[in-house]
Amino acid sequence: MTDFLLELRSEEIPARMQAGARAELEKLFRREMDAAGIAPGDITAWSTPRRLALIARDLPEATKAVREEVKGPPVGAPDAAIDGFCRKNGVTRDQLEERDVKGRATWFAVIDKPGRAMADLLAEAIPAIVRDFSWPKSMRWGEASRSTESLRWVRPLSGIVALLGDEVVDCEIHGVTSGAVTLGHRFHHSGDITIGSAADYAVKLRAGHVIVDHEERAAIIRDGAAKTAADAGLTLVEDEGLVAENAGLTEWPVPLLGRFDEAYLDVPPEVIQLTARVNQKYFVCHPPRTGEGDHPQDGGGAPSAERLANAFVCTANIEADDPAVVVEGNRKVLAARLSDARFFWEQDRKTSLAEHAKKLERITFHEKLGTVADKVERVAKLAAWLVSDARAPNGDHNLARQAAELSKSDLVTEMVGEFPELQGLMGGYYARAEGLPDEVANAIRDHYKPVGQDDAVPTAPLTVAVSLADKLDNLFSFFNIGILPTGSKDPFALRRAALGYLRLVQANGLELSLEQAAQAWGGLGRAKLGTQVAEFLSDRLAVQMKDQGVRHDYIAASREWAGQVDARTDRIEARARALGAFLDTPDGANLLAGYKRAANILKKEDWHGIEGEIAHTGEEDPLALVDDPDMKAVIDAKMAERKAGAVSYTPEPAESALTEALDTAAPTAARAVEAEDFAAAMAALATLRAPIDAFFESVTVNDADPAKRAARLNLLARFRDAVHQVADFSRIEG
Incomplete structure (x- = not known):
């Protein structure tokens, strides 16, 4: 038994593609081994920005000779069928053997496959792996790229290390031949690194300032960034996605702490964090805690997001002689980004949300449903009904209408244009800065919630009303024009709207009839639309409750009320849970x-x-x-x-x-x-x-x-x- 090492070297592999590339490399290698009847031992896949590597342990030195028997046509079949069977299996007629199959004479091809040296097998497998590799985006290069049949790779393939034990597996791909030589860190190591075997691969690369194990690099970044912040008396804002991204951007990660101008802290903390994260891949930090006053109040008196310190942690890819020089360069780049963010923040506040809202008339929501302004009017009407006539939940219908009318205003602001993920949140900040009531600002901020399964569910009456109205408008509007989710296609995220509606109803204990809501939304005669949406929601409820251990047929048995689909999902759920408990x-x-x-x-x-x-x-x-x-x-x-x-x-x-x-x-x-x-x-x-x-x-x-x-x-x-x-x-x- 021996170990096999494969390294495929290229220019920068995007960090977001590396996890998928590791899985793809292992999958294709296993495919080749399975086809040869070989069961390797442990397989390890690694990645850095410049290389993909795989180590397969305990491979045999040769495959075993095998005899295969392939059933063919019956004796007496047409000559064309028998000749075709022979060609397919690489045998002649005189090599066929006659066997009895359920009382019928049948031809069999008996094929003896001799054993093969593992090196020969791998020499064929490596080009097949590279040729069949699937990248989200790839390219062709060089003279051969004139042909559409030429090799595609994420970046031009520049080197291959292929070692079985201590012997090179000879192969050639797109003019690149395999060998035992690789390269170390771009800046910290010059010259070639000769690998002896899979056993010394990681050790020799480490000597060349390359940590090939992506998980080890992630741990260095995670722990190092936290320690760097703690040494300065700060608390790192944890971000596992950013850890993985930085691990995919570096081969020798070195976390460094920097500072930016405190004046930028006037910008909402979420904007600072997104600016640092999205544009520069930096971590941000919280200041030292001094007591209960650590969570400051926004201008309107409602708790804001926790304050940030004027500090960031960047991940360098070099061990600099003077880290301060690296930090200063990163600080300047971040300062430019934060300056843009502060400009957007100040410019947007010069215009009221009501004025911003007028621009929504120029944005089409859907060709059959009008503009975003039209949608806002429908949401406002429904939100006011929810807090007054429906009392789901109770509240001030004037404030509900105001919050709904302003809920989409931030879509036309500079800040949301730069960071679309801040929609809603920025509207809340602008509303509070404008002096609008806290309930209105909070409803604008949170009306998209809940978005994901782990997202917090609003409970404030006004926020619940606007959030429900927004989701119900999506459902009623698209169902009304016959656009429903089909299979895996849901371009208008109606399933997400349905799950958001269900979680709002569940968390707030609401008893809301969708037939009545549909009529409040579109006028009398819309009860059937409400029933149609209720049926869709009950299907989503069945999916949701299945994850909680409630069988789907209990939902089906509980969805009828007075001879039709129940228009209240809360009642369907209560009946299904009681039914499940009873039948147990x-x-x-x-x-x-x-x-x-x-x-x-x-x-x-x-x-x-x-x-x-x-x-x-x-x-x-x-x-x-x-x-x-x-x-x-x-x-x-x-x-x-x-x-x-x-x-x-x-x-x-x-x-x-x-x-x-x-x-x-x-x-x-x-x-x-x-x-x-x-x-x-x-x-x-x-x-x-x-x-x-x-x-x-x-x-x-x-x-x-x-x-x-x-x-x-x-x-x-x-x-x-x-x-x-x-x-x-x-x-x-x-």
Whole structure:
């Protein structure tokens, strides 16, 4: 057994591509080994800005000879089929062997593959790996790039190290031949580095000021940046994404602390952090904590983001003789960026948000939905309704409308033009600087939330109203023009809007009818639109709750209310959770089994029960044909008697017991459902478990006596209907 080293060297590999490149290199290497029937030991993939490397351990020195048998056409098949089979497998007719396959003579090709030296196998595998490598972006270069068949790589490939043990694996790719020589750090090492084997690869590169292990570089940056800040009495703002990015930009990382002018701290801290992070890849720091006053107040009195210190940590790629020179160069570049940010901040505040909002009339939201200004008007109308008429949540409708009308104003500001990820946040800052009420500023700031699964969910009434209105407008608007998510395509992020809506409703305990919301949004006659959106939301609810251990069929069984999809997702969720808890008990599991048995019998007999007779047969309601109040009372009493299960024979004890249980459980469950106490409704159903079990054990449903058969089928129909008024058990699987 021996180890194999492969290094593919090029110019700068973008940091964002390196993790994917490491995974791709390992995947393609395993593909080649699997095709040869080889199972390598541990595989390690590394990357730096200038190289991809792979070490595969415990490779055999040669592959084993193998014999393969390939089934072919039956004896007597057309000559063309047999000749084609021979060509495909590289054999002649006289090499075929006849075998019996299920009583039929069949030709087999027996192919002996001799063992191959591992070096020869790798010499073919390396070009295949490079040729099939997938990069998000790649290029061709040199004279060969005139042809579209030439090699593509992220940057021009400049060197290959390929060593099996201490021997070079000879191969050539695009004019680059393999060898044992690599290069060290661009500035700290001159000349070639000769690698002896995989065992000394990392050691020799380290001597050349290259740390080839990306995880080690990340640890140096993470720990070094934190220590550098702590040594200055500061606290580093942790940013794991920035750690990984800096690790992908350096081969010899050296964290250094710098300072910038305190005057820039007047700019919102999020702007400073984004400027440092996005443009320069710098970390920022918090100042020393001195007590409860560390979290200053914005001008309007609401807590702002934690203050930043006038300090940054950059990651140099060299060990400078005078680090101060490196820091000063980085400080100047950052100062220029911060100066731009401060200019945007000051310029934007010269115009009120209301004036900025007028510019939204020039931005198209969607060709069928008008401008962003049109969207804002719809959101404002819906937000005002939510806090007043809907009371979901309660609040001042004038402030809700004001916050909604200004919520998108920052989209046309210079700052959001530079940093689109600050939309909403900057609107909140500008509103507070303008002297608008805190509730309005906070609603503008947070109305996009929650964006992701880990994002905080607003709870302030005004913010909740504007956030709900914004998400509902997206859903209602696009559903209204027939644009729905399909498969993996969701260009207008409607699934994200749906999940945001659900989290807002859940976190704030809201009871909001989407039918009513749709009519408030678009006028009377929009209830059907609300039902359509409710159905979509219930599907997203099923996905969300599946991650929480609630089965999707429990959602399906709970989404019906009064014969249609429930327009309140909170009610669907409450019923599904109560249903899940009930069915996890022995009573629930046994009742479900009894229900399915009853439902199967009724389906087989095509029996709808007394409740369904009129709808099923088209028979006129007898009370509708009677004008005499006394006669109506008589007929009503007779119908009630029928529905109560009156029969013309003496019922068996189990029949009577089930009838009595239904007389109590059905109305109890109905009242509990009406009160939205689904746990109590399930408890009422639990009382039916023993009677239905006893019924099936001792009663013959399809009795020879037609009266008994009809009465017992009606009793099962009553049982089914009592269960259905709580949840649609027919949707439950298993």
